[in-house]
Amino acid sequence: MLLEANNIGYYYGTRQWVLSGVTIQIAAGEVVGLVGPSGYGKTTLGRILAGYETPCEGQVLLNGLSLPKVGYNPVQLVFQHPEKAVNPRWRMKETLNEGGEPDADIVKALGIQQSWLNRWPNELSGGELQRFCVARALTTKTHFLVADEMTTMLDAITQAQLWRVVLDFAKHNDIGILVISHEERLISRLCHKVIDLAAINKLQRSSA
Numbered sequence: 001m002l003l004e005a006n007n008i009g010y011y012y013g014t015r016q017w018v019l020s021g022v023t024i025q026i027a028a029g030e031v032v033g034l035v036g037p038s039g040y041g042k043t044t045l046g047r048i049l050a051g052y053e054t055p056c057e058g059q060v061l062l063n064g065l066s067l068p069k070v071g072y073n074p075v076q077l078v079f080q081h082p083e084k085a086v087n088p089r090w091r092m093k094e095t096l097n098e099g100g101e102p103d104a105d106i107v108k109a110l111g112i113q114q115s116w117l118n119r120w121p122n123e124l125s126g127g128e129l130q131r132f133c134v135a136r137a138l139t140t141k142t143h144f145l146v147a148d149e150m151t152t153m154l155d156a157i158t159q160a161q162l163w164r165v166v167l168d169f170a171k172h173n174d175i176g177i178l179v180i181s182h183e184e185r186l187i188s189r190l191c192h193k194v195i196d197l198a199a200i201n202k203l204q205r206s207s208a
Ligand SMILES: Nc1ncnc2c1ncn2[C@@H]1O[C@H](COP(=O)(O)OP(=O)(O)OP(=O)(O)O)[C@@H](O)[C@H]1O
Pocket: 012, 013, 018, 036, 037, 038, 039, 040, 041, 042, 043, 044, 045
């Protein structure tokens, strides 16, 4: 399995370019860090890789093919704000089942308690909600995970617990991960290689 972003160009609104000529590859089982200054397009690139945005130039390919437009997305995205990633009208058990039956071992390892399943999203803490988002993303149909500041809002112990579960699952299932983070220590601890978006983005930025 290979996830590729080839020669990606992207702009918001009236041609406010954010990315230009960006090419990256993530192989199965590989943990790749994506770093770069604030506002340089890391989140935008993560969203493009997961199919949330269509690039204005270039293409995203999964094993040489476009991402599926319907059905389960094999490139899952977990981002910083779980409260924006869940349906507020669903109880947590519905969210957990959104992508199919969740892996019972993962649910347990993430510390998701049975009593939380009947709650609404606003009845859980951010860290508790994020566990659901992680569990939802880690199904056997997932081939790649884009983790965009996934544990930034969590305390160090919960952060370590979540990453241990994610890395174990990824290793056993040969899942590739893109880790977007400002935390240098996290990136250097987790990643096999690190890509600096400032170095590969061909967008001309004024130095002002
Ligand atoms: N929906 C949007 N409409 C217009 N501009 C946007 C939108 N989303 C992001 N941008 C702009 O695109 C640029 C890249 O944003 P993006 O969030 O991808 O950067 P980032 O590298 O992830 O930043 P950070 O490290 O601060 O999270 C920024 O200048 C931002 O203001």
